[in-house]
Amino acid sequence: VLLLLPATARKAGAIGLAALGFFAISQLEDGERLFPTLLGFKLTLLRVDATSRAFGYIFTLCAFAAFIFSWHEKSRAENTAALVYIGSALGVVFAGDMITWYVCWELMAIASTFLVL
Secondary structure, three states, X not given: OHHHOOHHHHHHHHHHHXXXXXXXXXXXXXXXXXXXXXXXXXXXXXXXXXXXXXXXXXXXXXXXXXXXXXXXXXXXXXXXHHHHHHHHHHHHHHOOOHHHHHHHHHHHHHHHXXXXX
């Protein structure tokens, strides 16, 4: 939905998402986990500890600064790639199993490729 908005609203929304992500991380408790099942495999999509929370804070603060710094960019594709990248990076940080980690890692690699191009 954010990507369909006009440029100014989209950029403000990206900054707001980074701030919301920081707040959401602050609400997670140590030891919190999320266990969905996919094709018979029990996945651990979320595993919170002190280290993952610290890196989550760092990534969201960097995303907040990056979205402010890139306010002048007009490319919708670059905004999309940046949002996918930060979401995937947070997925890597909070992944509780190797399948989740690998999927998020590959999404992060694809998004970073589009950011470089």
